[in-house]
Amino acid sequence: MVKKLEQIKGRAWVFGNNVDTDQIIQGRYLTLLDYAEMAKHAFEIPRPEFASAVRKNDIIVAGRNFGGGSSREEAPQILAKTGVGCVVAESFARIFYRNGFNVGLPLMTVPEVASVVSDGMKLTVDLSEGTLRVDETGEVLKGDALPQMMLDLLRAGGAVPWFRQQK
Amino acid sequence: MGKTLAEKILGSHTKKGDATAGEIVDATVDFLMVHEVLGSRIIPVLEEMGVEKVWDPERILVVNDHWAPAKDSMSAEIHQRNRNFVAKHSIKHFCDVNCGICHQVLPEMGLVKPGDLVVGSDSHSTSYGAFNAFSTGLAATDSALIIATGKCWFRVPESLRINISGNLPDMVMSKDLILKIVTDLGPDGANYKSIEFHGPTIDSMSVESRMTVANMSVEAGAKSGLMTVNDAVRTWVATRAPGVKWKEVVPDDDAEYVEQIDIDLEKELIDPIVAVPHSPSNGKPVSEVEGVKLDQAFIGSCTNGRLEDLEIAAKILKGKQINRSLRMIITPASRETYLQALRLGYIETFIEAGAIVTNSTCGACVGGHLGVLGSGEVCISSTNRNFRGRMGHPESLVYLASPATVAASALKGVIADPRSVQ
Ligand code: SF4
Secondary structure, eight states, X not given: OOOOOOOEEEEEEEOOSOOBHHHHSOGGGTTOOOHHHHHTTTTTTTOTTHHHHOOTTOEEEEXXXXXXXOOOTHHHHHHHHTTOOEXXXXXXXXXXXXXXXXXXXXXXXXXXXXXXXXXXXXXXXXXXXXXXXXXXXXXXXXXXXXXXXXXXXXXXXXXXXXXXXXO | OBOOHHHHHHHTTSSSSOOOTTOEEEEEOSEXXXXXXXXXXXXXXXXXXXOOSOSOTTSXXXXXXXXXXXXXXXXXXXXXXXXXXXXXXXXXXXXXTTSBOHHHHHHHTTOOOTTOEEEESSXXXXXXXXXXXXXXXXXXXXXXXXXXXXXXXXEOOOEEEEEEESOOOTTOOHHHHHHHXXXXXXXXTTTTOEEEEESHHHHTSOHHHHHHHHHHGGGGTXXXXXXXXXXXXXXXXXXXXXXXXXXXXXXXXXXXXXXXEEEEXXXXXXXXXXXXXXXXXXXXXXXXXXXXXXXXXXXXXXXXXXXXXXXXXXXXXXXXXXXXXXXXXXXXXXXXXXXHHHHTTHHHHHHHHTOEEOOSSSGGGGTSSSSOBOTTOEEEESSSOOOTTTTBOTTOEEEEOOHHHHXXXXXXXXXXXGGGOO
16 A cells, blocks of 8 residues: 655644653653553653653654664654654754664654744645645745655555565 | 665665665664563554564574563563573574673674664664764664564654864763764754765774764664774674674765864863763763762663773772762673673772672663662763653752772762863
């Protein structure tokens, strides 16, 4: 099944630069095997209200180097679990970037996005076009187009279904 | 155009035998290291994928090191799953909870050699760059794909070249050098890139010191931290992997680098560096933080828990008592390190000085067990990360430093310059 990359509409949660993986999910929760349990602790340090207030398709907006630090795949997994529609950042740490697509969580790089968007704004992200629209103002920010490999992974729904298709 | 170390090593692992920065290649991996992530995350992915057979049971190392021995029933079950996996698939290389930290035991077991392409399910897998291997950290899904196929896709990184010359002054360690480099580059200064470390300083370093540098390259976002071979590496590989053939890889003279940085230690005499909370790239000369009151001093981890780290700490602590206002915890990086330190009398020195010596484990480094910090507590640590909450409570503070600085600070109860306690 080829999944179309639809537009993602949701509210913004804005973060600063260098949000590391310990801020997304602390190391002490890594022995929890159930992602849904773990997701209750998403962003516990920087935004303790996040896990209970996040809604489906909400969009994480961040500055530079989102997801640095540990290679833990739990970080993008639990964001996907909480219903986050996509993460838009000025740049991503390397391993997080790879992990996001592997678990089917869309990521997009958009310069200066964290200074344009504020918390709670309604956004529309179009991954195929690589754009982010601020619904209130109509302002459209242009992001980086996704490499083919990433589009393939997202269309498949992540690396596991992608692998099954290849077999 | 010439090739960088990253391009050469990655290229030699592709079908067409060539790789250029920016390109996405499918590469055959020589070796995979997995730890508790196997039991907690990779096995479920393998099940979901429907993978029954591992690609090569001789090319995988499984390590139970993060919570060794198990700190609770959940980690015990993860360890159990790893043991079952090892038995079921006849995995040749296995280190159970009595063995040590993954990045230390893999080279000790002779499982890395120059020119190799190594992947680990852990971000500090950059450590093996010290052995002239391209090594990098990936997570569960990628590890599962490698277990299934022995292959992995990589975007060939651009390279940043750092040339270092001059000697490190007394009581200044390779940890201080890499803290300075990570601070200069910033937490994402080498994001997506490979760092190549060159120059007489790197060439004359011990394997241990080199590993510290390669290990922390990832704190600037680097995909790998590569070095060419030196005599220490030659001896190491000859002893640990006798009879195994390998060929050194060197970059071409006309290789293209996105940036070249020269560090001359004779001109830029570096002081011991301390990275203040909450980033490894917040390095400051120790003089700027001297006197900060401490609750805990920790020496251990894949960054600085090796023999030379314990040696310098023992030298500083010998015949003295740590300050009563703090506790000191020392965790040798591996069983082998522990035994050597024991035979050399370092362990006795530590215990006599009032320190606690634990078995080899990641332990306190990841806030797992054996030294977790409470609210408001301040720790000086020889580890690699001081992110908020990394070693315990979100309101605790971690200062990163060399083992020499940690030992000196343990004597004074406050952050101290190791040159002041000699
Ligand atoms: S010692 Fe610390 S940094 Fe090294 S592998 Fe263990 S948890 Fe990771």
